Amino acid sequence: MLSETETTNNTMRAVVQTSYNGIQDLQIQTVAKPHLTPLSVMIQTKFTPVLPYDRMTEEGRLQQLRPTRLPLVVGYGFGGIVTAVGALRSRQLLGQAVIGAAPAGSHQEYINSQWPPLLFPVPAGVDLAAATTLIGGADAALMAVRQTRPTARDVVLITGASGGVGTYLVQLLKQRGATVVALARPENREWLLTLGADVVLDYTQDLPAALATAPTPTQVIDTVGSAALLDQISRTAGPLTIFSLSLPAYQPTKTAQAFRFGNGSVGLHDYQDLLAMLANGTLTSMIQTVLPFQQVREAQALGKTHHTHGRILLSY
Ligand SMILES: NC(=O)c1ccc[n+]([C@@H]2O[C@H](COP(=O)([O-])OP(=O)(O)OC[C@H]3O[C@@H](n4cnc5c(N)ncnc54)[C@H](OP(=O)(O)O)[C@@H]3O)[C@@H](O)[C@H]2O)c1
The missing domain is CATH 3.40.50.720 (NAD(P)-binding Rossmann-like Domain)
Structure with a gap:
């Protein structure tokens, strides 16, 4: 487990990549909480999926496709609960369970989603961890x-x-x-x-x-x-x-x-359809294990070994 520093009301913990040396150089750092803007939906993170994409970014293998600058917050997908919205976003989202993508990094305690196409409300009755496995x-x-x-x-x-x-x-x-x-x-x-x-x-x-x-x-x-x-x-x-x-x-x-x-993406309606399929049982999510985010190195090492059984998630 990685050591951590104390947080205050204005700070949060995040998994930070500090080099291109891979898993071993990941750190839990205390960083500033995102700032609410009129376009913001603030999400308290509950789960993030551990993706091969994270490891490839950490090893510098995606530099040609997606050039990055260090330090950076690791991760892409998330599932969480909306805790605040900016003036231009729907107040109906408050308290809503959502999944989404945070291309600037998702392995952190709060996520500021400013792009409506990257956020999807999770229907009642769908487990948030299961829904998080849809991303990636x-x-x-x-x-x-x-x-x-x-x-x-x-x-x-x-x-x-x-x-x-x-x-x-x-x-x-x-x-x-x-x-x-x-x-x-x-x-x-x-x-x-x-x-x-x-x-x-x-x-x-x-x-x-x-x-x-x-x-x-x-x-x-x-x-x-x-x-x-x-x-x-x-x-x-x-x-x-x-x-x-x-x-x-x-x-x-x-x-x-x-x-x-093959590369590419699917549309907003596709995520809604996938969530509906989880809700009606025509799609099943496979979760290998859920580990606290402080164990990100162990989670990624597990993903790298040959014993896959669905998706590994980090919890927050
Ligand atoms: N192009 C795109 O848009 C896009 C989007 C998402 C993902 N991807 C890529 O899709 C790939 C899979 O992602 P994932 O999230 O499903 O990864 P994952 O959860 O880590 O699963 C990897 C799978 O590969 C198997 N595997 C690993 N090494 C193997 C080998 N030498 N021979 C045979 N099977 C092997 C594993 O089985 P065992 O556990 O039995 O080894 C496991 O079933 C990754 O390369 C990812 O980058 C691409």
């Missing part, structure tokens, strides 16, 4: 499903099916009627079948042999970013499109196969 999870999965347009005739193979994005991919693909082949560790097999996977293959053993027993994929959605893993799939498959969320470039082993890197 279901949204990315939905974007991938939109871009790949699977039909009921498709067999879609998902790499990283047990991850924060993969768990939603399994469900959203199933909703579209596709046959879902999930690659995961054997300990994740049962619950991935429950989520809707038709077949779960153990990628840690003889994957080509396992692939030979499964329906032949027509599409791959990759959330792992390993060219070696994609090579194994590509060699055993026929005509195929590979869509990766993690690997900007890859050359399939056969000419009848195509590769595409």
Whole structure:
């Protein structure tokens, strides 16, 4: 656990990145609380998702895509309760549970959301921790499903099916009627079948042999970013499109196969739809564990090791 300094009424604690040396240089610092402006919605943070994006930023691996200056507050997504609103924002938001994105950093006790498109009220009956997993999870999965347009005739193979994005991919693909082949560790097999996977293959053993027993994929959605893993799939498959969320470039082993890197976002209504699906039970969130934000290093180290089971959250 990281040591902390005392806070006052005007200060709060935040997880601060002070170098590009990775997890080890993260600090809990006392910083000024955000200032309320007419456009502000002030949120008391309750949960933030631990995303691979955080680790990549900390290691300086996103500098070309998203140049940053240090020190910076870590994190992207959040779930919390609205405690104050500026003069130009709706007072109906006061006390409302919300989820959202804070591109300038979310791992802090209070978040000042000044961009209405990045804040989404959580319907009554939806658990706030569950809703927080949509940010950087279901949204990315939905974007991938939109871009790949699977039909009921498709067999879609998902790499990283047990991850924060993969768990939603399994469900959203199933909703579209596709046959879902999930690659995961054997300990994740049962619950991935429950989520809707038709077949779960153990990628840690003889994957080509396992692939030979499964329906032949027509599409791959990759959330792992390993060219070696994609090579194994590509060699055993026929005509195929590979869509990766993690690997900007890859050359399939056969000419009848195509590769595409996917990036992008979904709209305001999509978040409302995803929240409604959580509310009516057609979508399930998988939370691996919730750790206090002071344990951010442990949480990120856990995310880095190969034992994913949905999303890790920090609590505040
Ligand atoms: N392009 C975009 O717009 C966008 C948006 C969101 C996320 N992403 C990217 O999507 C990726 C997945 O994100 P996430 O939040 O789902 O990550 P995550 O929760 O950490 O899950 C990672 C998954 O990859 C698996 N995995 C890791 N190493 C593996 C290997 N060598 N071989 C096979 N499987 C392996 C893990 O399974 P085990 O635990 O069994 O190892 C786990 O299922 C990240 O690269 C992230 O940056 C991209």
